[in-house]
Amino acid sequence: MHTSPRHLIIAAALSLAASLVVIMPTSSVRAQQAPDAGRTLQELRPRLPQPVTPPAFKLDAPMVESVAPGGPQVAVTSITIDGNSAIPSEQLQALVADAPGRRYDLAGLKTLADRITDHYRRAGYPFARALVPAQTLDGGALRIQVLEGRYGRVAASGELAGQAQPWLSALRPGQVIGGRELERSIYLLSDLPGIAVDPVMGPGSAVGEGDLDVGVSMARKWGGQASVDNYGNRYTGAGRAGLSLWGNSLFTFGDRATLDALLTTEAMWLGALGYEAPVGTSGLRFDARFAHTRYELGKEFSSLDATGRADIAAAGLSYPLWRAAWGGVTAGLQYQHKTLRDNMEVADSHTKASSDSVPLSLRFDARDTLLAGLGGLTYGQLSWTPGKLHLGPTLMAVDQATARSNGSFHKLNLDVARLQQLPANLNLYARFMAQWANKNLHSSESFGLGGQGGVRAYPLGEGYGDAGWLLQTELRYPIGNVTPYGFFDLGRVKVNQDPWAPGENTRTLSGAGFGLRAILQKAWTVDVSLAWRTHGGKPRSDSRDARPLAWASLAYRF
Template sequence: MLLAVLLSPAHAQVAPPNAGQILRQTEQAPQSLPPPQAPLKLDVENAGQSVLQAPPTAKFRVTGFRIQGNTVYPEARLQPLLHDAIGRDLDLAGLEEVAARITGYYRDHGFLLARAYLPAQDIHDGVVAIAVLEGRYDKIVVHNESLVRDWAADMPLQVLQPGDVVQTQRLESALLLTGDLAGVGDVASTLRPGSTVGTSQLDVAIPADRRVSGSVSLDNYGNRYTGGDRLGASLAVRSPLGIGDLFNVDGLVSDEHQYYGRASYQVPVGSYGTQIGAAYSALRYSLGKEFDQLDAHGTARTVGGFLTQPLIRRRDFNLSARIGVDKVELIDKIDLYGTRNARNLLNWTLSLNGNLRDNFGGGGVTSFSVSYLTGQLDFHDPLSKELDAISAHTEGHFQVWNFSLLRLQRLTDRFSLYGAFQAQVASKNLDSAEQFQLGGAYGVRGYPQGEGNGDQGYLATLELRYALTPAWQLAGFYDVGHVTLSKDPWTSDVNSRTLGDVGVAVRWNYAAHWSVDSALAWRVAGGTPDSGPDHNPRVWIRGSYYF
């Protein structure tokens, strides 16, 4: 009887948190923009090229042009650039200007070393020869001082081969993918004249990054019943095997007997930035406060694998795809009543993630993602299976779409505007591990963690930020979210909720090692919270140390 009551939507907001909900809250991370992209370190040393010699006052009646040395573009593609010069009397400077059009066309399309020039020639019948040096690699020299072995550091650069035409985007992508390897610092490169005319030697310097880094944090972001105050730590070990691999471990403990740990490992494969990896996490919790008498506790374990593939890698635009599979085991027990609810999820996820830097309105950064999840939920206890069959019907196959969009827009040297939107659409009623969540420090900040959970909904944030000093930032914000409690309701109870708040935030950073994030939020929509005490305003604070 107790479980049947807890399964109804009318009680969903006041029911004891379970393993799925707690896991979702624990692994929730703030929507983030990509870190500032360091300028691409690419120096170009140009070599001179002899050109047609003629007296400055000499003029030539041009009847046509003959283009030679071009392989990237056919002559028919280049000739229209020169049509207006045919039939004119041009001096040497005029002919050089015409040849420069071809140079500009190549460089506008990313061939940064291409150069069209007037070779030594005798002009007959007014036909002028224009030679094109498209700019090819002579050889590629790598100076590797990173934590990555030479053969592994060379992998992203293998897409650049001697004899290939130097193309900006392809070169930029290879250098950035090299810099993405764990254990590699900021890559620098130089193109210098090669051993033959029209070729360049590419020198690539690959410095080392730190072997180990991590952080320790203290916050009050947790769920009241599993511990609002939390201590967290993370550690990253770069290239432990010397192949650009990465090992991460994260841990968290609360003041109400919640424990969480996660370990992941990923390794690069091939020359195109592909990464494959695996992860394992475990969570254990006991409920306190008003639910202490239930003697409720549970566990969540997740094991998964993933593959990520950069599709576009540039300084100003990036797009990547990710496919992952996770098996999740959830167990909840209420010892006071001797009940147990064990269930498994098997989820496949395909996602696209990207970011864009532009100069619109003074410059800004946009980040976006879309993901599709298809999963299977199975109950292992007959009573839980029976209760689900007469209520939410969550067991079986389900699908979930998630969308997010973020924008940080520069307004002035000190003011910026930040906006974020995320949404979830579900095919049916979901287990709590897959539900959309509104409340908490990463959602509608006027409400506690655990408030406003449902199968689908949206969340939007708008912040006006002011850089008081390089270390201090102030912000005023507005959060609003809406959630549908059950995709397919089975009672006549209210099935949706809208939450909103306004507030102020203060952020402090010091010497890249210390940071404090704090927020004060007042509710403006949604009424009194159900999942925690009625604090208005609500205070959130997080302090972190990075090493």
Template sequence: MAAALSGAALHVLAQTADRVEQDTRRPPEPVRRDSVRISQPTFAENAPAGAATVTFTLGDVQISGNRTLGTDDLKPLWAGRVGQTMTLAEAFGIAAAISARYREAGYILSQAIVPAQDISTTGPATLRIQVLEGYVDRVSFSGFQSPGLAEHLAPVTAERPLRLATLERALLLVNELAGINAQANLKAGAAPGSSELVIVATQAARAFSVLLHNRSTPAQGRVRLEASAELRGVTGDFDRHALRLVSSGDKRLNLLAYNGEAPLGTQGLKMLWSASVSRSEPDSPLPNIDTESTNIQAGLSYPVLRSRRSNLAVRGALNGYNNQTAEGDISRDRIRALRIGLTADHADDLDGISLLDLEASVGIDGLGASPADDPRLNGARPDFKRLTLYAARLQSLGGDWSMLLALTAQHANDRMPAAEQLGLGGEVFLRGFDPSEAIGERGYAGKVELRFNARLGSFSTTWYAFGDAGRVRRLQVGAPAVSTSLASFGGGLRFNGPSGIKGYLEVAKPQKKDVASEGNRDARVFVGLGADF
């Protein structure tokens, strides 16, 4: 049936209820590094007054307390000075070099000191240096307090000496707990080498968002409402529950989705679950085009690596959804799929952040899935195999300028249900076109966006210019595959203001093909206005 339809009809089919979640899904983002600021203690390593005038011949260095870095590893720091005359100030310099070596190895609280001693000035002298391998012996809290926070920070007090990597991971994971914002300060403890970690934490128990925009089609309503409500700490300290509504304001498009998460243990493992129902009744002359969809998913995610420099998280989920025409039972997909993926990001010395997201999805038999020979699948395979990729780089250009480069791609060998296909058009890629203007089993798209941040009174603004292009290939039943190429360019403004006000204004010019719902390639204006509170 699909091979005989016009481009406009295919576009209406692409706007079925099962595409709504795909079209409104945000792309992966890097872990927030600005959520963690560590105020490191400073150590008094300065030589005493007059040290530069006291000289002696270095015969040997006796070092103690260095359980982590062996003496053989540290010896090159002073071996070249043995047998030479040096000042007492230079002796303190050896201790400072040992402290620096510890911190280069990640032990930010460790230091070497020159204890009080008698140093012979008449012959080769032995210099004694003591290493204090630093640790945190106490964690105190200000603001929001919970036994769960202390449990998440237990690795910090357990590790001796403390590594920066352990402290960063613990603080980043704490800041990923539902609604938590925590800052850390370190101050000297009572015992030699000890420090106290002071956590200033807050928890936002709820969050709401609403956005009204016109990034839609006449068939599904020119104006679209997106609203969400999120509650944290409902059944425990750090669980999260969110409701999301996407609606045309009438029967043409409605989606209600719920998703939740809860930590399992204190090392970042999370249980994730979601469910949604949606119904689409496009204003179209095509018969039997009304569709409805239900979707449920449960999975786990785990942060393999968490630091301010690099991050890696893996995830797995079991997903099941049912999509069908509302009347006539002409089309029906009952899909059960296993999905595994990873997200990695890295902040480099070029003042940029790179991100990579990979996901593999496999359709599985059983659990109520449609049989492969079900004619209502319209040729789609329920046991599909799909690989998707998203890559991006946000590069600072100096001052208030930056550039975003992003790429998405998908590969599959067999015809798949519409919900599994790559869709081009909408807010993320091919912004000059409607959501899922073109879909296909295989495809790719890329974009570049030049940004300039400016403060206008009480509003923070981002001015931008963009260009994007992509191509999808859609397999047909009993007909050759159809390839569609799209491109667009434009510019706009995003803003945030007092009381959580947010919005955007964008002008986009489609290229390479007409917009199906408009029948032309005229420039389009998209406007959104809402608030976070």
């Protein structure tokens, strides 16, 4: 039985998630240290975004006309099939091998041709059709003609027609219209940031031809988002204000430039610049990004006079291996360089570390009609990161006697989410994240459990380690633009992959609560929630013991 790529994606993601849960260790953890540049960098990592629902392009294939049964019958002795090139004649003949020796009226003869039409369309040729042309059927010899459906004219139109036309080069006049190739070309074009696409297939100038016209326009040239929330680490600033700006097709067709800024209540700030652009018209894209972060520890750690900074520069390529209406799979290769500096003036301590890594990733999304046809979305990313850590002299001396994290390392990460439609207007959301490491890691590569993006009953900075897993679940009930939800979070972390000190080395945290999300006037988004601890004890990364822990955010898109 043939298995579609989307079902392979869903099955692979779920089985890998289950496997990572099984191999993760069990036990409990010692108290955590003050945040440093590496930990701060990890806490600012953006959450994997939910894919935007793609436009529902309708390219109507010719309808299969019905014929009323009845009338004269003819005995069929042989069948000849012509006009086919995409599918071998042997396959088509096998579809009607039972016909010779039987009598058929006109409707019966058409059902024989319909078998061939159905076979073509299941094979990915949506505009193909087989018909019974006018003929005398001398001696019972039946001829079935196949019109495979070929491109006549293929053209882009609209304000961006000139720039968009090369993206349709894979669809050539005279070529059989294949559904997979057509979908890929149209969706690769529509995936370009800010680009709106409207494809229309009309009759061509010759029988069996279709003219493809693709309207292309700029949907949005500029945009951005301003936000405030309390999602930060208490010691580097729980209150945060952020601003993101982006522009599309600024230097070349299909590119995007981004600017991000973040400021916290403890004067930590982040600035980041990003740029991505297509390389040719195959879907290959280049991206580059630079981010700079500065922090100063406050609250109970303010007496340390501790400051630091983190810089990360990255550049890479991505390529869509599969792209269709149901979703897709994109491979990515990136180079990252991180530079981390921490200062503690009270002890006259100044340390430096850097790392180089080459993450390899597979990003995927798949839409389906599982669970009685209600439908759902599975999306996520699997990545493998080989890298090398370079510690400065001060840190090197400590590291050699403790964690031995300096040098080469490898880690495997999975981040997969499922959004499932349920009866009674309910939605179930589940997200699973996991990390495996081959050795003890630097804080800039570690895995954390706490925070609004983790176990929400614990503060950001709680439960960090070299390996671990985390499960977030939400039951949602949308009521117009307002969505109340209940949630349960569970995670486990292994502090050191290779323990170097006595004591507990793993910890399990869980929590539950409820919240409310609302979209106001299509531009404002509000999210508030309360979370209570159910397992794991008091927080060890924060001196406060807030029960429940409250989270709130407000964002405005423009």
